[in-house]
Amino acid sequence: MHAFATILGDDKAVLQPDHRPWPRYQVDEAAWIRAAHAMRNGVCTLVGYWGEAKQVHLALATASYDALCVLSLACPEGHFPSIALVHLPAARLERTIADLFHLRARGAADLRPWLDHGRWAAGVGAAPAGSAYAFLPVEGESLHQIPVGPVHAGIIEPGHFRFTACGETVVRLEERLGYVHKGIERLMAGASLAKAARLAGRISGDSTVAYAIAFAGAIEAATATRVPPRAQWLRGLMAELERIANHLGDIGAICNDAAFSVMLAHCGLLREQVLRAAEACFGHRLMMDRVVPGGVATDLTDAGAVHIEALIGEIRRCLPPLISLYDNAASLQDRTVGTGFLRPELATRFGCGGVVGRASGRAIDVRRRPSYPPYDQLAFDVPVLMQGDVNARVWIRIREVECSLALMTQMLRRLPAGPLATTIAAGDNAGSPQEGMALVEGFRGDILVWVRLNPDGSIDRCHPRDPSWFQWPLLETVIDGNIVADFPLCNKSFNCSYSGHDL
Amino acid sequence: MDAGSCNGCELEIHALNNIVYDLERFGLRFVASPRHADVLLVTGPVTVNMREALQRTYDATPAPKWVVAVGDCALDGGVFAGSYAVVGGVAKVVPVDLHIPGCPPTPQQLLSGLLALLQTTS
Ligand code: SF4
Numbered sequence: 157m158h159a160f161a162t163i164l165g166d167d168k169a170v171l172q173p174d175h176r177p178w179p180r181y182q183v184d185e186a187a188w189i190r191a192a193h194a195m196r197n198g199v200c201t202l203v204g205y206w207g208e209a210k211q212v213h214l215a216l217a218t219a220s221y222d223a224l225c226v227l228s229l230a231c232p233e234g235h236f237p238s239i240a241l242v243h244l245p246a247a248r249l250e251r252t253i254a255d256l257f258h259l260r261a262r263g264a265a266d267l268r269p270w271l272d273h274g275r276w277a278a279g280v281g282a283a284p285a286g287s288a289y290a291f292l293p294v295e296g297e298s299l300h301q302i303p304v305g306p307v308h309a310g311i312i313e314p315g316h317f318r319f320t321a322c323g324e325t326v327v328r329l330e331e332r333l334g335y336v337h338k339g340i341e342r343l344m345a346g347a348s349l350a351k352a353a354r355l356a357g358r359i360s361g362d363s364t365v366a367y368a369i370a371f372a373g374a375i376e377a378a379t380a381t382r383v384p385p386r387a388q389w390l391r392g393l394m395a396e397l398e399r400i401a402n403h404l405g406d407i408g409a410i411c412n413d414a415a416f417s418v419m420l421a422h423c424g425l426l427r428e429q430v431l432r433a434a435e436a437c438f439g440h441r442l443m444m445d446r447v448v449p450g451g452v453a454t455d456l457t458d459a460g461a462v463h464i465e466a467l468i469g470e471i472r473r474c475l476p477p478l479i480s481l482y483d484n485a486a487s488l489q490d491r492t493v494g495t496g497f498l499r500p501e502l503a504t505r506f507g508c509g510g511v512v513g514r515a516s517g518r519a520i521d522v523r524r525r526p527s528y529p530p531y532d533q534l535a536f537d538v539p540v541l542m543q544g545d546v547n548a549r550v551w552i553r554i555r556e557v558e559c560s561l562a563l564m565t566q567m568l569r570r571l572p573a574g575p576l577a578t579t580i581a582a583g584d585n586a587g588s589p590q591e592g593m594a595l596v597e598g599f600r601g602d603i604l605v606w607v608r609l610n611p612d613g614s615i616d617r618c619h620p621r622d623p624s625w626f627q628w629p630l631l632e633t634v635i636d637g638n639i640v641a642d643f644p645l646c647n648k649s650f651n652c653s654y655s656g657h658d659l
Numbered sequence: 660m661d662a663g664s665c666n667g668c669e670l671e672i673h674a675l676n677n678i679v680y681d682l683e684r685f686g687l688r689f690v691a692s693p694r695h696a697d698v699l700l701v702t703g704p705v706t707v708n709m710r711e712a713l714q715r716t717y718d719a720t721p722a723p724k725w726v727v728a729v730g731d732c733a734l735d736g737g738v739f740a741g742s743y744a745v746v747g748g749v750a751k752v753v754p755v756d757l758h759i760p761g762c763p764p765t766p767q768q769l770l771s772g773l774l775a776l777l778q779t780t781s
C-alpha cells in the first residue's frame with residue numbers, strides 16, 4: 157500500500173472494500189494529478205485507464221510491478237484533469253473515454269475522436285457524424301503522403317496508416333484505428349458470466365487463452381474463488397501452447413516480409429503441429445472457451461500429455477536448424493538488424509509489455525511479477541535484449557519459445573491431480589459490489605481485465621485492456637527514418653492486435 | 660477481407676497457405692487487391708466502422724464475383740450480434756454466395772467450402 161503513499165496523500169483517498177487482489181482508492185483531483193506526475197517521473201507505470209458513467213479509473217503499477225492499485229475519480233460534471241497532458245501514453249485512452257463515455261479530459265492537447273468514426277447510432281459516440289478525420293499536418297519540402305488501409309493487401313486486420321515520406325524514407329507515420337470496434341464492453345454489461353466469458357475469449361482471437369485466463373482471474377478475484385490447482389496448471393499449459401503457436405507464426409511471418417519465405421514454410425509447419433496438438437488435447441485448435449471462470453472446461457488425458465511431450469520434442473529438434481538459418485542468412489539479417497529501432501526509454505515510459513518491451517530492455521513479464529499460478533511455482537527465464545530492433549524482437553521470440561517449452565515440460569511433470577473447476581460464488585456479498593482485476597501475460601504482453609459484478613452474479617462493468625494500447629503508439633516512432641518497404645517488417649515485428657485494441 | 664473479426668478466423672485462413680493445406684495446389688490463391696479477385700473471403704460481424712470499406716471492396720471486385728462469408732460472426736454477428744457497433748452479418752451489406760460456419764472454421768472446413776464453391780461455379 158505504501159508504494160503509492162505519496163500519490164494518495166494523507167487522508168483524502170478512500171479505500172474501497174471488495175476490490176481484489178489489489179486495492180482501489182476513490183481519490184480527489186489532486187491525487188489524480190500526483191499520479192500523472194508519478195508516471196511521468198517513472199515512479200509508476202500506467203497499466204490501465206478506463207471510464208464508466210461519471211467516473212474514470214486508473215490502474216498503476218510500481219516500476220517493478222511488485223505492487224499495483226486502482227485510482228478512481230468521480231467526475232459528476234463530465235470532465236476530469238487530463239493525465240495525457242502530463243504523461244503522453246494516456247492520450248489514446250483518454251480519447252476513447254471521451255468516445256465511449258462522453259467524459260472530457262480537461263487540458264488534453266488532442267481532443268480528436270479515436271475509436272468513434274462518427275458512424276454509430278446517434279447518442280452512442282461523441283464524434284460528429286460524417287466529419288472527416290483530421291490527420292496531423294506535416295510540412296516540409298518534397299514530402300508526399302501514402303495512405304494505406306483500412307483494407308490491406310495481406311490477410312491482416314483493418315487499420316489505416318498515413319505515411320509521410322521523403323523519397324523512400326518515412327518521415328512520419330500516423331495511425332488511425334477503431335475500424336474493428338465491436339462494442340464489446342457494452343455487450344458485456346449485464347451479460348451472464350458464461351456469455352461474457354465467450355466474449356472475453358473473442359477480444360483478440362490469437363490471445364483467446366490469455367484473455368480467458370485474465371477474465372476468469374478477474375472474476376475469481378472479485379468473488380474470492382479458489383481455483384483448483386489442476387485447473388491452474390492446465391491453464392498454464394494452454395497459455396504456453398498459445399504463446400509458442402503465435403511466436404512461431406510471427407518469426408516465420410517477419411522473415412517472410414523480408415522475402416525469406418523458407419522460414420515461413422518451416423515455422424508455419426511447426427505452428428500447425430502446435431494447433432493440432434491443441435485440438436487433440438483440448439478439443440479446439442485455438443483452445444477457445446477451454447478456460448472458464450472457476451477452472452477449465454477440458455481435462456488433459458494421459459494420451460494428451462504424451463502428445464504434448466512429443467510436440468515439445470519435435471519443436472526442440474526442428475528449432476535449432478531454423479535458428480541458424482535465420483542467423484546465417486546475410487540478406488535476411490540485412491533487413492532485420494538495425495531496422496525499426498525502439499528506444500528503451502520510450503518502451504519504459506509507455507509501459508510497453510511483451511516481446512516489444514523486452515527487446516528494448518524492459519524486463520517486465522507479469523508471469524514473473526506480480527505473478528499468478530502456476531508460474532509462481534515454476535522456474536523460468538525472462539529473456540531481455542537492449543538492441544530494440546526487428547532482429548532483437550525476433551530473438552526474444554526465439555528465446556521465449558525455448559522458455560515455454562521448458563515451462564511445459566515442468567508443468568507436464570508436476571501436473572497436480574484433482575477437480576477441473578469450482579463454482580463461482582458470485583452475488584452473495586450483501587454490502588458493496590464485488591470487483592476484481594487480473595493481469596495475465598499473453599504472447600503479446602500483459603493483458604489487464606477489470607470487472608465489477610452485479611448482485612445477481614452478472615457483469616456490471618468489464619474493461620479488458622490489450623497490450624497493444626501501449627505498443628501501437630511506439631510503432632509510429634520506430635518507422636521514422638526507415639524506408640517505406642521496411643514498414644511491413646516493423647509492423648510484423650510488433651504484431652499489435654487491432655481487434656484487441658479497438659474492442 | 661476482415662470486416663471486424665476477432666482475428667481468429669484470419670489465423671485459420673492464414674493456415675490455408677501453410678505447406679500442409681497448400682491452397683495453391685487447388686488453383687486458389689490470395690491476391691493483394693480486390694481488383695485481382697474473383698472471390699471475396701469476408702470475416703467478422705461487419706462493424707459499423709467497416710461497412711463502407713466492405714461495400715467499396717465489393718464494388719472494386721470485377722464481375723463475375725463470389726462472396727464467401729467465413730465464421731459464425733459473418734453469418735449474423737455471432738457473439739457480437741446486437742451491438743451498436745456491429746451491422747450483424749456480411750449479407751446485410753453485400754450478397755453472400757456461401758457461408759462457412761465455425762468459430763473459427765478449421766482450415767479443412769475452409770478448404771472444403773472453397774472447393775465446393777469451385778465445383779458449383781465451374
Ligand atoms: S467467427 Fe469466431 S473466430 Fe471468427 S471472427 Fe468471429 S469470433 Fe472470431
